[in-house]
Amino acid sequence: MQTITRLDMLRSEVAQLRRGGASVALVPTMGALHEGHLTLIRAARGQADHVVASIFVNPRQFGAGEDLEAYPRQMARDSALLEAEGVALLWAPAPEEVYPAGYATNVSVSGVSAGLCGADRPGHFDGVATVVCKLFNQVRPDLAFFGEKDWQQLAVIRRMARDLDLTQPEASAIHAVPTVREADGLAMSSRNAYLTPEQREQAAVLPRAMREAAAAIDSGSAVAETLDRLRGDLVAGGFDSVDYAELRDAATLERVGQREDAARLFVAARIGGTRLIDNIGL
Structure with missing residues (x-):
């Protein structure tokens, strides 16, 4: 090379x-x-x-x-x-x-x-x-x-x-x-190296809470209430704040208010000084 x-x-x-x-x-x-x-x-x-x-x-x-x-x-x-x-x-x-x-x-x-x-x-x-x-x-x-x-x-x-x-x-x-993930589901990122061992363990709540939210929306749960619950689960799990938790069209990235085949769930959340992002399709 x-x-x-x-x-x-x-x-x-x-x-x-x-x-x-x-x-x-x-x-x-x-x-x-x-x-x-x-x-x-x-x-x-x-x-x-x-x-x-x-x-x-x-x-x-x-x-x-x-x-x-x-x-x-x-x-x-x-x-x-x-x-x-x-x-x-x-x-x-x-x-x-x-x-x-x-x-x-x-x-x-x-x-x-x-x-x-x-x-x-x-x-x-x-x-x-x-x-x-x-x-x-x-x-x-x-x-x-x-x-x-x-x-x-x-x-x-x-x-x-x-x-x-x-x-x-x-x-x-x-x-x-497709996103490559750790064994606990956390998306691989160069910024994961910033996490302390405790923060790294807490960060696993991100993909888990996202999967649960996506499954709830797929099952017919209201989008707004599900996203509110997702934000709360992240903070309860150790994240300091949530920049966004939104459902958007995969192609246009416009907000969608109900389940659609082309929708994706997008999240950005902060733990310590590290900002983690992830997204999954419904």
């Missing part, structure tokens, strides 16, 4: 990978890799001749007071994991390579970026859309792979690809991979 830190070298090496008509898949990450990331790599390897992974802690998607400086950076460990999974090329640029002096452009996707994490983290999805658009233009992959845990992020990226007429990858080539 090659590790590339300069854009001119990246383009040259990706061109080499494409010789003979070979296909290239991109798996963007911010590092601190876990089994969820490696599942994305395996899905990409199953559909493309070569996989390019990126590790870039994107400063533009962190707001004031968020964990940019504390976000775990484990390049040596992450690089070894990617090489073991058969990644052909690791793109690991410095911030000044991605955002050179004088950088002044922002990509903003309205609609699907509103509400949920978009409401609680102003500017976050502008940062996500901007960096992913740049990564797509830098690598020009045939396919790209993202996890369903960040469902709203996935919706933003697909909308961006459609609206900007991207072809490498086009929106239909942006693949979603």
Whole structure:
């Protein structure tokens, strides 16, 4: 596996990978890799001749007071994991390579970026859309792979690809991979490492309470009352606060007030200094 830190070298090496008509898949990450990331790599390897992974802690998607400086950076460990999974090329640029002096452009996707994490983290999805658009233009992959845990992020990226007429990858080539979970159901996340042992044990209430709420809605329980009960269960289980617990359309991310086949349950809750998100379909 090659590790590339300069854009001119990246383009040259990706061109080499494409010789003979070979296909290239991109798996963007911010590092601190876990089994969820490696599942994305395996899905990409199953559909493309070569996989390019990126590790870039994107400063533009962190707001004031968020964990940019504390976000775990484990390049040596992450690089070894990617090489073991058969990644052909690791793109690991410095911030000044991605955002050179004088950088002044922002990509903003309205609609699907509103509400949920978009409401609680102003500017976050502008940062996500901007960096992913740049990564797509830098690598020009045939396919790209993202996890369903960040469902709203996935919706933003697909909308961006459609609206900007991207072809490498086009929106239909942006693949979603199901959330990978721990044995107790907690969605794998790099931020789980922030949890103390006690908080980690308490965090298991999140997927359990979500499953119970989804089952209740499926059985005909009123949505508003069920979501109120879900919020209460999370606080009673050890969470300090709930940013949101909402039922939304899976495609448009508009709120829905009753059970629908295309609905998903979205939750963000805080325990200690850690904010955890999750979503499940009905």
